[in-house]
Amino acid sequence: MEKDFIKDEEILYRAVKSYSNWWKEKENRPSSAAFKDSRGVSVDRDFGKEESDIVRGLKKRFEVKAVVKIETLFCRKIGAKPMPKPIPKIPEHAEIHRSDTIIELTSSQARSLAKNCKIVFSE
Amino acid sequence: MSEVLDSYYATSQKTKRIPGQNIWSMTSLAQPRLDSGFLLVIHSNDSSHVSHDLRSNIQKLEGFKNLGFDWNGNKAEPFSEDLIEKAKSVLFTLNVQPEVFPTARKSIQFEYEKENGDYLEFEIFEDSAKFLQVINEIESSNKIDCSNIFYKVNEFYGEGFYQR
DSSP states (O other), rough: OOOOOOTTTOEEEEEEETTTTOEETTTTEEEEGGOOBOEEEEEOOOOOOOOHHHHHHHHHHOOEEEEEEEHHHHHHHTTTTEEEEOBTTBEEEOOOOOESSSOOOOHHHHHHHHHEEEEEEEE | OOOHHHHHEOTTTTTEEOOOOHHHHHTTTSSSOTTTTOOOOOEEESSGGGGHHHHHHHHHHHHHHHOTTTTTSSOOOOOOOOHHHHHHHHHOOOOSEEEEEETTTTTTEEEEEEETSOEEEEEOOOSSSEEEETTEEEEEEEEOOGGHHHHHHHHOTTTTTOOO
């Protein structure tokens, strides 16, 4: 697994927190608001781990309503930039940015991620 | 009649309030005229006049006041009172209530989505607002004045849709 580059085929996992009401019950998916963060959209790379282990790890770190996944290639197709951002004890941590120089996603990118992510766990 | 009207307020887009008696004097004109930039909101302090959806959205916005620093686990900042009040004043103008969400970039998002996939979103910041619209899979986005959100929503749902 390359630490400094995220390959197209890598899967990115995002914890959708329960206390911020980001879930659209009728559509059963997150709002695009869940992908609007001035510090970058925080995700975990799969890093070759089993999906169940990734979900377990995210549930341990956050109070989650759901865990969703998105393909790196899809992020790139909509012009977004997944970037490795390892943090202490979490080398698989990454962020999705609008571009190489701008952190916040456009409204359109955020909506695309919300519509195309797949649910791997939900309460 | 005046007792009822006293409990009503007009709210400008800057959330200024004018007592109901002044509204009474304005609306008693045969054809009341307001400045074009003036966003007129008439609502009652009596919650029985407020729809369930609106009440629920107001409660949700009030709840955003409890989102302190790091509410998203990624160092998001709390919401300012001004932003929450601004979002609230827009909600009072709307014939159809949106789904309301906080974002971690100091904005509050209103969303409308139809079963056919048509979509309308407003992101309200303290000093601006913008919209994203997807109709028949054609996307458009731009800045919008909060006083025009009402019109955009009515346009999205079509003429004649005025049931709150």
